[in-house]
Amino acid sequence: MSVVSKKTQFLDSISFVGGFYTDSAYLQMAPNSNHGRILFIDAYDSFSENIAALFCQILPVEVTMIHIDTQIEELLDKPADCTQNALALYLQNFDAVVLGPGPGNPEATSDVGLFSEIWRLPSLDVVPVLGICLGFQSLCLAYGASIRRMLEPCHGHAKGIKHCDEDIFTNVGEVIATNYNSLEVELGDKHSLAEDSGPTSSSPSVESGSSSPSTLCTEFYPSQPEFEPSLTCPKLRPLAWDGFGTSMSVKHVELPFWGLQFHPESCKSNAACQSIIKNWWNTSMHWSTRTRRATNLSRSKLLSGHVWSRPLTPIHIIAEPCDIAENHRLTSTLQEELQALTASSAATVEFHTMMLPKSAGQVLELCRSLSQNDQAILESTRKGRFSIYAVPGPSEFRMEYNLETSTCTLNLTDQDKMQWKMKLLHVLDEIQGLVVRRRVKAGHDSVPFFGGFIGYFSYEVGLERLGVKQELRSASEVLPDINLLWVERSIVIDHVSNEAHIQSIRKDDSTWIAEMVDKLNRLGCPESPIALRSARLQALLTAAKIRLPDEEIYKREIQACQDYLHSGDSYELCLTTGAQISLPTHPENSWLLYHNLRHHNPVPFSAFLRLGRTTILSSSPEQFLSWDRSSGSINMIPMKGTVAKSPSMNLALAKEILASPKESAENLMIADLIRHDLYSTVGWNASVEVIKLCEVVEHETVYQLVSHIRAMPSIPPTLSADERQQEIMRYGHKALRQTLPPGSMTGAPKKRSCEILRRLEQRRRGVYSGVLGYLDVGGGGAFSVCIRTAVSNADEDRDGRQTWRVGAGGAITVLSDVDAEWEEMKTKLESVLRAFRPDG
Template sequence: MFTKTLLIDNYDSFTYNLYSFLSEVNGCPPTVVRNDVDWRAIELTEFDNIVISPGPGRPASERDFGISSRAILQGGLPTLGVCLGHQGLCQLFGAHVVLAPEPRHGRNSEVFHDGRELFAGLPSPLSVVRYHSLAVEDLPAELEPTAWTSDGILMGVRHRQRPLWGVQFHPESVCTDHGHELLANFRELTPTRRKGSAPKPRRRPRTLSPYVVETRRIDRRVDPQTVYERLFADGPNSFWLDGSSTVESDARFTIMGDASGPRAEYITYDVADGTVLVHRSGVPAGTRRVRFFDYLDEQLRARAVPPSPDLPFSFNLGYVGYLGYELKAEADGNAQHSADTPDAALVFADRAVVIDHVDGSCYLLALSGQAHEPETRDWMRRTAQVINRLPVTTDDALPARPLIRSAADPRMTLRHNRETYLDKIRTCLENIRVGETYEVCLTNHAQIDVEIDPVETFAYLRSITPVPYAALLRFEAADILSASPERFLRVDADRVVESKPIKGTRPRGATAATDDALRQDLLTSEKDRAENLMIVDLVRNDLSRVCTPGSVHVPRLFDVETYAPVHQLVSTVRGTLRSDATAVGCVRACFPGGSMTGAPKIRTMEIIDRLEEGPRGVYSGALGWLSINGTADLSIVIRTMVSRNGTVSFGIGGAIVALSDPDEEFTETLVKAAAMRRALTISAGRSPALAHSVGPQTSSDAIDRARRRLSRAELGGVEVWVCPGVPAPRANTELVLAEALADISHVTTPVVVDLCTGSGAIALAIAHARADAGVHAVDADPTALNVARRNIERQIRLGESPIVLHESAVSTPNLLSCLAGTADLVLARPPCIPDDEDLPSQCGEYRRRALVSDTDGLKLARQTIVAAARLLHAGGSLVVEHRPDRYTTVLALLDENKFFANVATHFDQAGDAAYTTCARTSMQLQHAEVGPEPNPCTPPGAKSRSEKSRGRRPTTDSRN
């Protein structure tokens, strides 16, 4: 016996969760039709009951409700309306649908009910999930309330004479209790039951493949960057999918290759004209007018091979590349905007190297005919020779090679400025308020004109941002550098599909206690849980379109995963593909990822198209591989740079929900942009601002230009004032600043001490970049301190954070008693002891102060380093700037005092300046008579170490 349901889809993103539940309850899948089909074409005698889905908008709108009205009034079958269906049922019989007291999306409520019919046998109160901005009031006499909240919002209704029921909440949500039982009760209210069993989908027969994947294992632990550079960096359309710097146990493999093999292809797709362009050996080899997902499915079937049980990974060659966001036009979205990059670009990789970072081995893969071609064996032999000649590494997570940071962060241009973006956020909130959407993943587009070395920049990116799905694509269309932490979809050899949406982020804490407090705050935040739940329910819906009914489940809900810089709220959704479904079909059903659109997906994408006013391109799409053995693994394209024609672009954004604050949301986008800009300071060259700055490393021409044209410069991308004719920090100091800001990026409210202040520019730059930082500027020279004071006062009048000035030698008791043991970071510049020719004549005052004897210089350097150690708390960082011919002395001083660990020295591009970074150990300081005294010098906005756990933290989502 089974029950056949007609399920009307009001273009919602939760309809297929109802589909899955009804399939289990009824014994067969329902038939799904959208609300704009021809009602007359539906043969109602084939069905036992009707379910009307949730959806965006209002039931009075024909577009929003469509044939749902006819189903209620003319269907003549037991009918259940859910959310919008419930509102429509009530309105059709005379009730009023009005704005609810507050939008409730992805949030639980306790519902009380009468215990009859739909609610028979269910506890009261019942914990349910609500997704609605509208509510029903003024029921007519023929409708009877059956469920309600404690504050009187109607949650359930029944018609007194007809077999019609409605519920305002969502029984299909993963966080609603007893949703299956409620739908089973609806089945029991349906009188007609059909005999027999529902037909099962057929799996397409697998034909004998003309190909075989040949493999070879090499037991040698090698550096992935070295392998890529030796084998593929100069090849056509190369790729490097990196799994070496990750906390993900199942992302232990790095995959790399290019399009140089005999069966390799590079394909691009343009949505506007529906054309696939195929390149072989670097030249066009043909075009096809075909829908992209159909083409991809067809090509993978033609080259299909069975999964290899001998390999520890799923990848068996296939397509590697990206699917751009505008490909949504072939997956229920509109073709609203055109990107300047292809809407999809992939390499068919017929050869690849896979590195296993757990057991320290490499695998060579090559697609060959059944005859085991000599060319394939020759490639394997030559590739193995190269790998066996590479040095053996003891650690996969090698540090990035020394790279030169730019003198200042490159200037960033946003598609939408602050006020425009805030207006768009407010428009999103209004759409949520009136019921058009539950959540909008709004994004901005950033662009920076800068030339980069993609390989070196990616190597640096992966070293500072360990994530499971880092990737470098060097394609003809563009260079793609991705540091995505989010899995879009994985399909394994057992046809189990997994998605891991991320919504909710907190920074790491400076101490174990603070770190745990931040983690717990994320875990218990109602806003973050609501955002996460909405996307989890959406992903469940998308997977249920292609998975076996009942197989979609959530093994991990609201789980906090911890990475080096952040905690993230991650959920895991899994299901098993139907026998007639493929990995490509799964991607099409889920694309674009719901965490980049919001919900309901289709209506929300329309809102996004109107608001963003331009394409997203690669950003928000998917990146990874689809293999010829039926498996796949793709990430969501976030935290990703696209480099093309001397310009780097990237997307930044966040989820807008009813609880969002516009200013916080915009600030969060800047935080995300700052992380990308930090990576772009590498190899970006010197900025015009630096060339016009005044300092001991600057030419007299530059000084004259500064006097005539400039009264300000940039440090670390932050504009600061510098008085003409007064020494500003030289080029290396800007490198120091970039490193310093990175060292305190994870600290909630850092305390920074700048010893030997000079013009005050460093202190100002830190105050600009970290408004929550307490910055102390120290200098023993009253002239220098007066210059700094004038520069700082200009900024204070502009509303910048105050900076505390100390006229003090670095080792005076006054300074130590004021700041001892409080600093997260100390910047120190011992006297550089320059030669006369290094100092322009205009800098006479600087020459008199800086020219000290070697003996006095060493004494001052020692005092500076010892004072810095006393100022730092255990684990704080010291950055010392010095001349390269003094770096051995600085290292010796650090070693002599034994206060520091993890010492590293760096040089600028010209080799005329250096800096050393290190961290204070927990060792007791020698000859330091200091204790945990209160800090009377802490400026407004800064906190002592004991107060930091109560510091402010971001509450918006930081995933995009």
């Protein structure tokens, strides 16, 4: 049985602080007496939403989530003369507490926060508690256990769990569960119940192609041994362990406290884990019936306002107005200007579909010839279906945002600029608001893009959302963090049907469409200067100077990453570096280089963007996020694990290599992280499923391991078609906010990992590791991850030479080999650099 989480009902109406929902709004949910209430205390982990969703979907409960550093007093508005413990008072509103996983060490107060206060509650204020991973370790530490580092942390590996078939493990059968832990609990001399106790760092795991669970552990649930309390932990009873005696679950012998070292919510944990959760809930409610409800205030009295001085209902917080900077129109707001600039937009798409008369490359050349300034091209050069070419129009404008100065700029076609000082959240609201207000219909059903914004969001936009501290940028890092071109006219090529769709969202634009159809029918052969082997290109590349990253520094950073992984601060870190290329400055450079790049590295998500002073050449193989205008489905397809193609490396061998525990764990960690991000978007009772896990795909230069995660928002069937479209767009834009930066470029847990990477890399990534794509006024959207991408900033041009920057990196795990990681990074880097090297 499941209930609709109250969280999703007011998610858009509450305020943000540092990118997170403020507790004062997030926590106040209307109680439902027909269901239990669980308080989830989140330690800023990247799997917490998955756990909350699991509880909501398999138990008759509502879940309220707070953070470990939440100030409980601020939630109560309690009377001034109230002497009762604030946490105890707050917990009277809940039937049980879950202490979640998270980075760090339970011995560090800042890593566990409220966890420690739970164990100090007076006996009369105790509620049932389940600690998971870090929460489990905190429980054990509080009652005498010691915490130590594992020699080989277990990150993203599913293992067989032995148990006594008692208490919350009664009748659950074989347990296979994913672990994410660098630290382990030592209960004392009597803690190991495995017959063949050995090094805890070598616990067996269940991986692709490995032995079955029953062969890894001789007994999954042996008959219950006689319990002998540990001298150091007399209050804790072991319930489960792995094949080498490492503690996997405990129960307090007197109080209703349980702990699980493993992650029951992971997509590789089996159904037995759900049975454990159900058993815990039933056992907890039985305890409450016998004990707590007989000694505490009745639930009806608690929820009537006796404890709370204000009703537990959603709060609607009005965002403060934008602070408008001085400019030539002081009275105008950004929203008013956007409305005026798009006044020519129509409610329907006007389009003409024709068979493609020439090659897509010639259409590309035509669109390029029509553009004088900004240019946006999203191409599929291999295995993808559509290519999108923006055609400049009379109402074209570009929207920029700079995080450092909190400045939003509108760049108009006549070089006029308008600026506003405003917060990132407000800018994102304005972008979403414009696309929703200008939504259109009646375009060709199969075309993914009718019109709207095309551009990018930097990696740092995601850091801002997470609340990661940003440093000031150097002179070489002055690119806008958001850079979007408004597109009203476009040509979309369908490579499957070989059709060209000429379309416009401007009012009464049939004349332009007819002119463009005529131009396409009269296309000639491409001009010789654009030929891939042209003399100009080779002369340019011969003059190129390439500066590669420093091998010693990168390897030292890899080792530093592994130190953080062993300490428990992260499970996986996507460390990056970059190369720099210097070329003679010439107006044709970027176009020649883009053609060379798409020739050497054809991929599903090629892109050429010239947005003001910024030029981007992308040959990304990775889709970040897309949502469908019809079904509303939200799809993410992360890539983790790369093998370079060579004469000796075929698909079969690549599959064998990418099936290794290291590569599988990389992919699983990001798949679980993405599930978390998507649950935070669509709500805990919506559908988030793993369509594919760890599938090998072939690209021009590499084989890569990918997964596919899909979310389906719960949209009421009673909505009108127009209301349904607005909901789909709202969820899509929310997904973009909630999932930045891409998990495949950060690691897990995302926030702590980003903080670590910031310290190690000592630079802004900018466009690299960000995302580029489109926000469609038809209702959809799609973005690729900015990898295999070269970026140029015209402000860096010096002495007749132009600078290009190319980033590359890889996921560092505890199983990473330093030399192998260096070689993998170079493989990724070379897939772009070969476009900057002369032939031969």
